[in-house]
Amino acid sequence: MAKEVLVVAEQVDGIIANVTLELLGEGKKLAHKLDAPLSCFILGHNIDSQVDRVIAAGADKVYVADHPELAEYKTLPYRRVIIDEINTWSTPPHTMLMGSTTSGRDLAPRIAAYFETGLTADTIELDIGPYEHKAGVDKSKIGYFPECLYANRPSFGESLKARILGPWKDPQMATIRPGVFPLPEMVSKPRSEAAKIKNVEVKLEESDHRVRISKILREAGSKIDITEADVIIAGGFGLGSIEGFKLLQELANCFENSVVAASRKAVDLGWITYPYQVGQTGKTVRPKIYIACGISGALQHRVGMQKSDLIIAINKDPDAAIFSFAHHGIVGDLFHVIPEMISQIKASKKEPAFA
Amino acid sequence: MNKDLNIYVLIKQVPDTRSKAGVNADGTIDRAKAGKMLNPFDAFAMQAAIDAKAMGGPNSKITAVTMGPPPAIAILYQALEHGIDKACILSDRKLAASDTLATAYALSMTLEYVQAKDGPADLVFCGLQTTDGDTAQVGPEICERMDLTQITYCEGFEIRDNLVHARKVIEGGAMEVEADLPALITIANSYNRLEHKTFRGAKFVQEVKRNEAIQKQFVEIIDLADCKAEDSRCGLPGSPTIVSATWKIGTVGGSCKMHQGKSVEELVGEVVNINQETIKEFAKA
Numbered sequence: 095m096a097k098e099v100l101v102v103a104e105q106v107d108g109i110i111a112n113v114t115l116e117l118l119g120e121g122k123k124l125a126h127k128l129d130a131p132l133s134c135f136i137l138g139h140n141i142d143s144q145v146d147r148v149i150a151a152g153a154d155k156v157y158v159a160d161h162p163e164l165a166e167y168k169t170l171p172y173r174r175v176i177i178d179e180i181n182t183w184s185t186p187p188h189t190m191l192m193g194s195t196t197s198g199r200d201l202a203p204r205i206a207a208y209f210e211t212g213l214t215a216d217t218i219e220l221d222i223g224p225y226e227h228k229a230g231v232d233k234s235k236i237g238y239f240p241e242c243l244y245a246n247r248p249s250f251g252e253s254l255k256a257r258i259l260g261p262w263k264d265p266q267m268a269t270i271r272p273g274v275f276p277l278p279e280m281v282s283k284p285r286s287e288a289a290k291i292k293n294v295e296v297k298l299e300e301s302d303h304r305v306r307i308s309k310i311l312r313e314a315g316s317k318i319d320i321t322e323a324d325v326i327i328a329g330g331f332g333l334g335s336i337e338g339f340k341l342l343q344e345l346a347n348c349f350e351n352s353v354v355a356a357s358r359k360a361v362d363l364g365w366i367t368y369p370y371q372v373g374q375t376g377k378t379v380r381p382k383i384y385i386a387c388g389i390s391g392a393l394q395h396r397v398g399m400q401k402s403d404l405i406i407a408i409n410k411d412p413d414a415a416i417f418s419f420a421h422h423g424i425v426g427d428l429f430h431v432i433p434e435m436i437s438q439i440k441a442s443k444k445e446p447a448f449a
Numbered sequence: 450m451n452k453d454l455n456i457y458v459l460i461k462q463v464p465d466t467r468s469k470a471g472v473n474a475d476g477t478i479d480r481a482k483a484g485k486m487l488n489p490f491d492a493f494a495m496q497a498a499i500d501a502k503a504m505g506g507p508n509s510k511i512t513a514v515t516m517g518p519p520p521a522i523a524i525l526y527q528a529l530e531h532g533i534d535k536a537c538i539l540s541d542r543k544l545a546a547s548d549t550l551a552t553a554y555a556l557s558m559t560l561e562y563v564q565a566k567d568g569p570a571d572l573v574f575c576g577l578q579t580t581d582g583d584t585a586q587v588g589p590e591i592c593e594r595m596d597l598t599q600i601t602y603c604e605g606f607e608i609r610d611n612l613v614h615a616r617k618v619i620e621g622g623a624m625e626v627e628a629d630l631p632a633l634i635t636i637a638n639s640y641n642r643l644e645h646k647t648f649r650g651a652k653f654v655q656e657v658k659r660n661e662a663i664q665k666q667f668v669e670i671i672d673l674a675d676c677k678a679e680d681s682r683c684g685l686p687g688s689p690t691i692v693s694a695t696w697k698i699g700t701v702g703g704s705c706k707m708h709q710g711k712s713v714e715e716l717v718g719e720v721v722n723i724n725q726e727t728i729k730e731f732a733k734a
Binding site for chain 2: 106167169170195196197199200201202203206207208210211212213214215216225227230232234235249254255256257258259260262263304305306307308309310311312324325347348349350351352358361362363364367368374375382383403404406407412417418419420421422424425426427430431434435438439442
């Protein structure tokens, strides 16, 4: 059972999340290059109906762990079931992919640490390719590896993309944020001819129940979804303080279906909360209008918004990276530019349509 | 009534991206020249540790632990100024280029070292992630190594009857959990902001810096040999991943229409006029 590309599925209320389908779409390409099957591991309760969806998304094999304790994601039970199953294989999967979500980022490092293998977080591109390690501090690393998982991600705060790989040990692991890869075309197939399905035995231990769920509040955050907005007014470090977001909100109020969002720096500083973050470690958005205010345009931000239809950037630094990929750049103090923009947009609506 | 809590907080010094110091013309970072700061997420973790101490018995204590080059000791002083009781730094050249797995190994060996002296942890706090690595992996990897109860993305908690009652962020909402001690909790930045330095803490740091004997007692500097960590599991040899290539992202190159050097009214007017159809389509009536 060698060389599988394994996608660990994520489900909410028994429905496979889009990020899993996206990973199956991308995983299929990797599986082709490796000449390996694409498999999907589903954990949940009463999830049989979801098997057809992952098959339609391209899975050649499906591992199903169905148990009441798995209905909602919990670190230890999920960790146990996945590790126990892989340990029955003659070799671990070549590649293992998970969504870079709150649960994927909770679980993936547990699996990576157990297998003492590498894990690349928030990957933006995946591929399979060769690597030759010639010299180095550690001689045990030297060798030629024809089939490595390439996981590319922006390097910290820079306009650099880094390729991270670790072919010395399988599984080679990566997490990928929702929306980075497109949804695959869904092709339904009858199960008999489509895929191998294995029902995985679930054997939990007493120590797996150290965290007990007392309440789930899914309503609380579901109202905020910046990916659904037509117009996004985003603020960065250039706003200077939490107060700057009030000005952005005023501009957002000029538009229908609009929302205020932020770069990571603004979120790190606590000016606005994480659900509003755009970028590699936040959300990937493609609104009709994106107005970036005081955002320098680091690659980490760019990968989350570069597909917006119209990008207007406001920054007082004419050399800011954001001006290399915005459609319109205004060089100026956002505290003067935004109020002017608000008044001009309001005025433009007052003009009669047929003068 | 809760027992006395033995609390550890893991913190890291990161490059300060708030200033332009150390940023090269080509967008790369000169880490030697860049300013340094406490990882912003760790400020929330420090506040969580301080809050936990207030919930524990009267002899509860907090030890801050970091790993990094000697100048990173600055963030340990910062921690003491905020009322953290003790600190320990693991500093060793062999740690250079550690990826998350090697970092988690080194930090768990450090934790085992301090636990042997100061008692087993009831709680270990970490920031959700660092701003330079952005992985959020080290906390869970330490849990796997040390078999601690894991709570990530925590935005609030209480300790009642020696159990953790925590609220954590999940996709599309939040979850409340009850968990057993000892636990490692990673703190999201929706947690309470770090309070100001205490007068007592600031005075204590002055004393620690002046008096070598006190310094040795409260700010311990150790290397890999001290914590019995194997060299082969640290730094490059202990890292299962490497960066095999980096490349500069091509700019779209001149496709951005620049508006500058005029009055704000004119600049905004240009942009609004050119895009008036799009703007009118989405502007509120």
